[in-house]
Amino acid sequence: MRYSVFSVLGQALRGQRDWKPQWRDAAPRTEYDVVIVGGGGHGVATAYYLAKEHGITNVAVLEKSHIGSGNVGRNTTIVRSNYGLPGNIPFYEQSMKLWESLEQDINYNAMVSQRGVLNLYHSDGQRDAYARRGNAMRMAGIDAELLDRDGVRAMVPFIDFDNARFPVKGGLLQRRGGTVRHDAVAWGYARAADQRGVDIVQNCAVTGIRRDNGRVVGVETSRGFIRAKKVALSVAGSTSLLASMVDMRLPIESHVLQAFVSEGVKPLIDTVMTFGAGHFYVSQSDKGGLVFGGDIDGYNSYAQRGNLATIEDVMEGGMALWPGLGRLRLLRHWGGIMDMSMDGSPIIDRTGIDGLYLNAGWCYGGFKATPAAGFCFAHLIARDAPHADAAAYRLDRFATGHLIDEKGMGAQPNLH
């Protein structure tokens, strides 16, 4: 059933009786043209664009748990395309454009909210670094504004301007940035892919990748062997574990990133704001909770939880920036497992094994990339050639030195 105000009203009168499952809970068939491993946002988006853009519909998305059970439902929902390096800029802007038309495209309200992303700066050096980035964005036709202190004050008058340890001097603003209801992205893409014939297979864990003569022929799963012409890995957080099935070592470490939500309150802040002198960024969900986060805990982890030192660090940043937060209460904190890559940027590439494709290394930027990652990964799988906007995300760039290191932190994943 197409979603619209009419179907909603119609079903209200009919006691909501006629709604159908948003996607079929498909049982796996024995063979597919493409098997996508991982039913997160990227996986279902890839399936959707394979079907929509390339007409490839004999596709299964295999998810070990349920759709959207990983990072797509654990992030802080921010979308933006305020990157500074040429390898990233066109890709994230493509993603931003796809966000802007997503709901009409997939007929699902993911609440894309372009409320702006404001990165604060606290020193002349930071200002110039943001100018460098903002200018690069503007050269690529992306909106970017460098605000001074008064410009910031007009947007977020409640932050500490007068007694701050690191006074706010201004900010880099991308007005088109904002937030998106994260779960809805996974569900909306899953539904849209399903409608185009893709099998969404839940509770199906991949336990092995079968090869024949150096070419992938399928995957072993908890629900039996599934033959596939092409296998595409889209399992951020667990990429190395899947790669180890084909004896592949990757420039990736798995780290835990914590996220936080406060109790719901009436509207307080209507933009996304990041602190430039501590690890803290915040926005407010439509439901009223402040959603915030900070830095990764900093050690390899597959446990979806972090520790107190990081939690306190984040809250200290929050109170330093916004002393009105004191009496608001933290409602919940949780952790997600990030594919931290060696230069802080992702990998969308072939693997050296015929028929095996890799979408990985998203660090904590994966959510905002969902549409473009799906779009570009689908292109790579369908055409066996990278999409122009993701051409820099090569696996061999670490060997050649074509790194995409926005922060300049080098080959140390926990610093990105």
Added chain:
Amino acid sequence: MTTITLRRSEAGTAAVSPGRNQAFRTATGGLINRQRPLDFSFDGVRHLGFEGDTLASALLANGVRLVGRSFKYHRPRGILSAGSEEPNAIVELRTGARREPNTRATVAELYDGLEAQSQNRWPSLKYDALAVNAFAAPVFAAGFYYKTFMWPAAFWEKFYEPMIRRAAGLGRAANAPDPDTYDKAHAFCDVLVIGGGPAGLSAALAAGRSGARVILVDEDHQLGGRLLSERREIDFRSGADWAQEAVAELESMSEVRILSRTTLFGVYDHGAYGAVERVSDHLAVPSAHAPRQRLWRITAKHAVLAAGAIERPHIFGGNDRPGVMLAGAVRAYLNRFGVLPGRRVAIFTSGDDGWRTVADVAAAGGQVVAVIDSRSSVSPNLRREAEAVGARVIAGGYVSGTKGHLALKAIDVVDTYGSSETIACDCLAMANGWNPIVHLDSHLSRRPVWNEVIQAFVPGALPSGMAAVGASAGRLTLAECLKTGAQAGAEAALALGFAAAARDTLKTDPEGIAHTPLWRVAKPKGKAFVDFQNDVAASDVELAHREGFRAIEHLKRYTTLGMATDQGKTSNLAGLSIMAELTGQAIPSVGTTVFRPPFTPVAIGAFAGHHRGKEFRATRHVPSHAWCEEQGAVFVETGLWLRPAYFPVAGENDWMQTVNREVNTVRSKVGVCDVTTLGKIDIQGRDALALIERACANPFGTLAVGKARYAVLLREDGFVMDDGTIARMSDTHFVMTASTANAAKVMQHLEFCHQWLWPDLDVQMVSISEQWAQYAVAGPHARDTLRDVIDPGFDIGNEAFPFLACADVTVGGGIPARLFRISFSGELAYELAVPAAYGDAAWRAIMQAGSQYGITAYGSEALSVMRIEKGHAAGAEINGQTTARDIGLGGMLAKKKDYVGRLLKERPALTDPDRPILVGFHPVDPAQRLRAGARFLAVGASPSLEADEGYMTSVAYSPSLGHWIGIGLIRRGPKRHGERVRAYDPVRSADIEVEICSPVFVDPKEEKLRV
């Protein structure tokens, strides 16, 4: 620590009933102090309560049932519980900057002058305009917003979203700086006991008696847990009296610490626990110097989870009506607070323990109108007791719906034959079994397991060093609580080597726990709520099922079940049970829900502690700070350092004027700058040179004793990590500097090189950044100035002490010091290091000595101007993305030694001749200003990523040249001197032509340096 304790015997005898109303207060009884009436207001109406009340009990005492409005439908809501699980009775507590939205009235201690307001209603709680939402409820089903609000696309941000956001969100935050302070404390113990009910007290006693160090944490202000709310007996005393004796004994033990009003909110790795103590929340404002709350980080060798259990509501139509309460809460209000939650009470139970309410209501003077037990077979004894107080007993029946608008007036009851009737009552007590509090053990990613006997989840396998006891382990009887608590406390102490012995089992009065949960009634009349606060009804769970959201996480996220401020404490299992029924599975097959910390919401201020405002992070002062302040210097934050940026003097009204004077003075006379912030590392040992050789990219083998050399360090990936100088003080002794920003990083890296990469090297190093003050004295009169500072006998003339010389000297008559002839400014310059304790004196001595030459102090701004005039790379150029070649240092890299970064710097992309390389820039029109961050593109090219050729890294107004200068990275830069390009800076609306030149703008032949 003393715990405020109210004894039933003392407080209960005073039958004073002072003043305003309290019409529902019982004549006697309760753990309240009737001698201490407290004045409070709710929605502007003043009431009286007593010391020992919560806001909820005081409201009930005054007959206030309607306390709030629900999230989505704005349905009237009252008080469901008497504890921290409360989903409905949430209010805005206090006013102004202290306003606390979403505060649970059931745990807010009453204080004199308390002000509370209902929330999420307009214009008033009774007449809430958005209650019309209830009529639109058929539309507002779970997830409806995912299906609409999509047309037209532009309307989302402008119209739909603001409307939704205004409607959502419950209470209003203060959003003014929090006027109160917060504290942080660390504590360590052998045995941490979480929960001060019968199980926890028993555990703490058993462990405490052995001499083990015990911390007992309880969220209530009075220990005893449910003993305070039930009329129970332990060893022939009332349970509350027993609890009080236990507390007294614990307080007498020197190794036991009781933290009441403290919530253990989170369990973290390796025995780390987070707790928040509400030091002052029971007061109108904190006492002088007392924090509002204190965050405890507790490290415990063993923990005993004795957190209790939460009662389950029944799912039937209109189960959210004010007056419908948990049976245990009804008993709490009766027994602990001396409040009748209603005068005509009906009881809806699915187990024996609900029947306990009968006698309690009767004893408090209320009337039990009916007991509806969903089980068809009820013990004759229970039936007899109920009938004895005049209650009707309906076995095998259920409550299907409720009547009343803002408060309960009657219930619809369906009997075992299916016929229904309406029974008038003003309070309905629900008893549907208890869910052990498994939250804390699931914080470590442990899944609870299903217990068939009590039909609830109980903790699964716990990590070693953790035990669950009493109700939180599913041992629901009082006897079991006492027994399992004592056992676990003793076992924990024994395991840690303390001689603990279990005592005799305590005698308790009999109790029945037979129970057959009724997950939802067959035919509800009206909306049957599962999650009260988020307005998730059973029909929403059905819809989720219909739409395929059957995994428990899908159910939660799609319907928002369990996502409200109570985090589903009363709703999660109910939702799970309905999904189990719909999918034809057993409850544990559907799933368990993972409870995330914190157990109850914790103020953000408590986590931050004193880390706010200027105290957010430590402030490091340079040794000359006092002098700089005296001079009215303007400071700038540089990492944790506060550095003097410039020193305005009378008549200067513009920072640039000041900086220009400082630069001109240095270049023509002499200036002094505090460079203590540089990292300083002392490296000694037979293999000190070997370590330096491997860590640095340029060669040091030829560095003679008494000489210093510029040093560049690469990361192993071939990019520049940092630069500095290394001075050889003796054969085996080197002093190295690193940049201010990278001081700690370089130290850590060198330790890594030594301890991990080359552990056999005989070398030791230590950071001396704090221990040595260091001052750059620069300018034509630098030597003249220093001659008067350094003790006679040290020849610092150009021949004896040439450029790049270094030596140990003394100042002030024998104070050890180090002198380096190094220059960042390009002038004749020295850096003098003295022990930090002499830093202030040495600085003043330099100023004194230089006064005859017109010395100026110069700050980080002038320092930066001069380094740009000299084309020296600094933080903006060494930004982690540049190679040594990029910043013009390619020529100095060693060829004949292995060092960190040697191999990977040769990767194709790093040696690409097309890479941007550091050069200088000046504006074609000398009147124009340059800005760092501007991008370079060819004159006439239209801006695009492809046209981008690099960017400006640093700029300054050069007083020496009289115009702006800059350095930056541009493709093939050194080959393009004289070429003009655009410096494109759209974010600052600038776009000017600049000419590429050498990055060395002043004294390119370095003549001033070596004189």
Added chain:
Amino acid sequence: MRIRCSHCGERDNGEFSYLGDATLARPDGMEADAAAMYDYVYLRDNLAGEHRELWYHGAGCRAWLVVTRDTRTHTISDVSPARDVARTRRTGEAA
């Protein structure tokens, strides 16, 4: 998280900073090749399970430590001074 520093005893993890995999050995010397160095700098096993890793006790004794920790549960089974581990390993390689 609590780490039992070989020199200082058990401390909060906030006192330490993390580097990563401690099973990797730097290809030393002029004869080392770029491929081996690439492998050392960039490729990781990234194990889900017992992981030997380097931590630096920066807010304490400044020792580098080799911590053996399960990345699924965070359980730490061993902490040793990195220098001792490195020397033992070198001896092992030489033998």
